[in-house]
Amino acid sequence: MKHAIAIDIGGTNIKYALVDNGGNILYESLRSAKSNDNETSLIDLLKAIVTEIRVVASSFNFSIVGIGIGVPSVIDDGVVLFANNLPELDNQNLQQIIADYSDLPVFVDNDANLMGLGEVVYGGAKGISDAVFLTIGTGIGGTLILNGQLYGGYRNRGTELGHIIVNCDGNPCSCGARGCFEAHAAVIVLIEEYKKLLIDDIQTDVEIDGKYIVSRYEANEEAAIIAMNNHFYYIAMGVVSLINIFAPQKIIIGGGISESGDFYIDNIQKLVKELVMKETSCFTTIERASLGNKAGFLGSAALVFKHM
Structure with a gap:
């Protein structure tokens, strides 16, 4: 068995694990990503x-073949770029720094890329050669797996799936454009739209998040139904565009809200079927991601083993 150090760096926490090439997690832990007063x-x-x-691996006499690291930023040949949430890492050649420290091969990629890779190597999409992975949260991220390989465009600058345009006259986006997928279908947009629909009926003592809105949707509250249906529509719009371009075997949807229940994927599937080209979608299925918050570091491990 081969073993890898797998690290998933988030804006808040770092999840990490010792993983073998069968996808078995032999050790895992979590640390805060925030520095403590330098x-x-x-x-x-x-x-x-x-x-x-390495100490854990040594105690079991496991040899480590490499280190995989996922970072929420653009990665160009091991260099971290535009890491707005992790300014300490911005413009750092993280691959070289950790390789020099560890004397092990190090592989670094975008975190959403590695979540998608984890799903097709160790998750419910195992063995799939062509897939689109989307993660729906505060923003929308994703990746493409084409012919069994991660595809990131020239110098890994592409696959900004959250920034395809779904409404040319739509909401302004943090990227500077208007009408982006993220600007219409991210959970933060769902929350804001729901609050507007409530107007004066909003309860100040309740934390309104995606989970709360889903609970109100299931209770047939009108505002929640309208907000969720808008959310489903724009998710479907983005998915339709991706299917029409790539005709993947699977669209895999992750993020906390995707775990709300079967109704979430079912509503998206129904709308996609109404809008998508039959010729491009005849071999495509839409499903919920299966690895949850372990997808990132499992993808980091898979990245290592793909190079070994």
Whole structure:
């Protein structure tokens, strides 16, 4: 068995694990990604994580073949770019820094890319050669698996799936454009639309998040039904465009809200079927992601084993 150190860096936490090439998680843990008053830099924290897992592996006499790291940013030949939520890592050659420290091969990619890779290597889409992965949360991210390989465009600058246009006269987006998929279908947009529909009926003592809106939808509250139906429509619009372009075997949808229940995927499937070209969609199925919050580090491990 081969073993890899798998690290998933988020804006808030770092999830990490020791994983074998069968996708078995032999050890996993979590640390805050925030530095404590400059006592520990993020780079030093990553080095400490590598050391921690090597100690664990050594105790079981496991050899480690490499390190995989997912980062929420553009990765160009191991260099972290535009890491707005992790300024310590911005413009750092993370691949080289960790390789120099560990004397192990290091592979770094975008976190959403690796979540998608995890799903097709170890998740419910195992063995699929062509897939689109979407994660629906505060924003919308995703990746393409084409012919069994991650596809990120020239120098890994592409696959910004959250920024395809679904409404040319639509909402302004953080990227500077208007009408982006993310600007219409992200959970934060769902929450804002729901609050507007409630007007003066909003309960100030209730935290309104995606989970709360889903509960009100299931209780047949009118505002929740309208907001969720708008959400489903724009998710479907984005999915239709992706199917018409790539004709994947699977569209895999992840993110916390996708775990709300079968109705979530069912509503999206129904709308997609009404809008998509039959010729492009005849071999495509839409399904919920299966790995949850382990997808990132399992994808990081898969990235290592793909190179070994």
